[in-house]
Amino acid sequence: MNMSTADMTNAPYRTIWNLSWPQILMMFFHLTIGLVDVWVASKLGREIQASMGMISQSLVFFMVIAVATANGAVAAISQSLGAGKNLRAKRYVGLCCILGAITGLVIFTAGYPFRNGILSILRVPGELRSIMEYFIQVFLFLVPIYYMLIITNAVFRAQKKVMMPLYSMIIVTTLNTIGDLGLGMGLWGFPDMGYMGLAWATFGSITAGALFNLAVLYRTGYLRRRCLAPLRWMKKAFPYLFKVAWPSGLMQLVWHSGYMVLYSITATLPENNIIALAGMTAGIRIESILFLPAFAFNMTASIIIGHYLGDGKPEEAKKFGFRILFLAIGFLSITALLLWQVIYPVTSIIAPEQVVLDEAVNYLYYNMLAIPFTLTTMIMAGALNGAGATLYNLFIFGITVWGCRLPLAYMLGHEIMHSATGIWMAMLISQGLQAAIIFYTFACRNWQKFSMIKKKNHKRIANA
Numbered sequence: 001m002n003m004s005t006a007d008m009t010n011a012p013y014r015t016i017w018n019l020s021w022p023q024i025l026m027m028f029f030h031l032t033i034g035l036v037d038v039w040v041a042s043k044l045g046r047e048i049q050a051s052m053g054m055i056s057q058s059l060v061f062f063m064v065i066a067v068a069t070a071n072g073a074v075a076a077i078s079q080s081l082g083a084g085k086n087l088r089a090k091r092y093v094g095l096c097c098i099l100g101a102i103t104g105l106v107i108f109t110a111g112y113p114f115r116n117g118i119l120s121i122l123r124v125p126g127e128l129r130s131i132m133e134y135f136i137q138v139f140l141f142l143v144p145i146y147y148m149l150i151i152t153n154a155v156f157r158a159q160k161k162v163m164m165p166l167y168s169m170i171i172v173t174t175l176n177t178i179g180d181l182g183l184g185m186g187l188w189g190f191p192d193m194g195y196m197g198l199a200w201a202t203f204g205s206i207t208a209g210a211l212f213n214l215a216v217l218y219r220t221g222y223l224r225r226r227c228l229a230p231l232r233w234m235k236k237a238f239p240y241l242f243k244v245a246w247p248s249g250l251m252q253l254v255w256h257s258g259y260m261v262l263y264s265i266t267a268t269l270p271e272n273n274i275i276a277l278a279g280m281t282a283g284i285r286i287e288s289i290l291f292l293p294a295f296a297f298n299m300t301a302s303i304i305i306g307h308y309l310g311d312g313k314p315e316e317a318k319k320f321g322f323r324i325l326f327l328a329i330g331f332l333s334i335t336a337l338l339l340w341q342v343i344y345p346v347t348s349i350i351a352p353e354q355v356v357l358d359e360a361v362n363y364l365y366y367n368m369l370a371i372p373f374t375l376t377t378m379i380m381a382g383a384l385n386g387a388g389a390t391l392y393n394l395f396i397f398g399i400t401v402w403g404c405r406l407p408l409a410y411m412l413g414h415e416i417m418h419s420a421t422g423i424w425m426a427m428l429i430s431q432g433l434q435a436a437i438i439f440y441t442f443a444c445r446n447w448q449k450f451s452m453i454k455k456k457n458h459k460r461i462a463n464a
């Protein structure tokens with residue numbers, strides 16, 4: 001998609017949709033991966049299903065630096081392209097890929113010797129321990145490869161080449177589905193490896209997606225030696241990337257460690273803790289039907305905001321943020337209402353056991369009520385990422401997750417209601433608070449100052 005900011009202004013909703021629909025489709029493929037994983041795990045036993053949920057959250061925890069670098073890449077590359085600085089954009093592509101390769105290897109090297117200690121921190125129940133030990137061993141080897149997949153997808157998005165991540169995700173989804181059903185359940189003549197097959201299906205599919213992205217970047221000239229910046233340029237360019245990335249990385253750490261603690265709070269409930277964990281895992285997968293399209297709008301907001309700020313048009317950047325929010329709320333509220341009409345039969349696909357099904361629907365009741373809050377948080381956070389204002393996101397998520405959600409979840413779940421319902425209620429309340437704070441920040445604070453716009457424009461931005 002090679003529209004200029006002037007073209008985008010003339011057709012704002014067409015621009016939003018053209019950038020969003022491939023990413024929505026990409027996120028639905030991503031959802032399919034999770035649904036197939038959980039469905040196959042449910043056929044293998046509730047212990048494996050609960051373990052799949054915990055290890056998926058743990059893997060996301062290891063991805064924080066990759067996501068931080070990806071957010072920095074989107075801000076730096078999109079703003080550079082918006083300003084017409086194509087060479088600077090190409091050099092940022094190379095710098096981000098180099099950083100991804102190095103940090104992925106560092107995370108693997110540092111984390112692998114302490115993998116069993118990580119399981120102890122998660123307070124993994126004894127009946128899940130052996131399964132989790134195998135999962136985390138395989139998934140740690142996957143970390144450097146996963147880093148390259150995340151960062152290269154972000155590079156394509158920043159260039160508005162949103163079809164490339166879609167193609168990559170089609171490859172990942174296809175191979176993961178074949179691997180789950182073949183290696184996990186022994187279909188089509190594959191060896192029946194059980195839960196070990198699920199781990200290797202993930203490893204093989206992610207590797208294929210990352211290799212596809214790298215091949216495209218090489219073919220288009222972005223990973224050739226002549227396109228890589230000299231070390232002197234990297235030293236000057238790195239500070240802005242770091243300024244955007246470190247709050248984003250710390251925010252991801254705050255957010256995902258919060259979810260790990262939430263899993264721990266759920267796992268230590270006085271009654272029905274395994275059922276609650278399995279229900280939460282299944283509920284999150286169904287919730288992703290709405291959550292992942294919202295994430296697509298989040299990425300669209302980052303792209304558009306970055307390009308407009310790079311072009312020195314902060315007023316249009318702000319208008320687009322509100323347009324994306326209102327479009328997303330309308331689109332996904334209708335989707336949520338339709339989904340709720342068939343929530344039991346849909347959820348039963350991945351939670352066939354009745355007690356797990358009931359708890360998954362209980363989880364979904366509270367989290368679907370929070371959809372307007374969740375969308376506001378995600379769209380506004382994406383806009384702030386595109387502007388490089390990740391420091392705001394860090395403070396907002398830190399305050400609401402650790403200052404509200406987790407204490408309230410423990411109090412309601414363990415001390416007052418003695419059930420998982422208290423935890424789900426705490427999630428709803430904290431999401432409402434989070435949405436209110438971030439909406440005020442986007443509407444009233446000077447977040448445009450975090451972009452790479454020249455200083456002479458700062459006064460005009462502040463007045464916008």
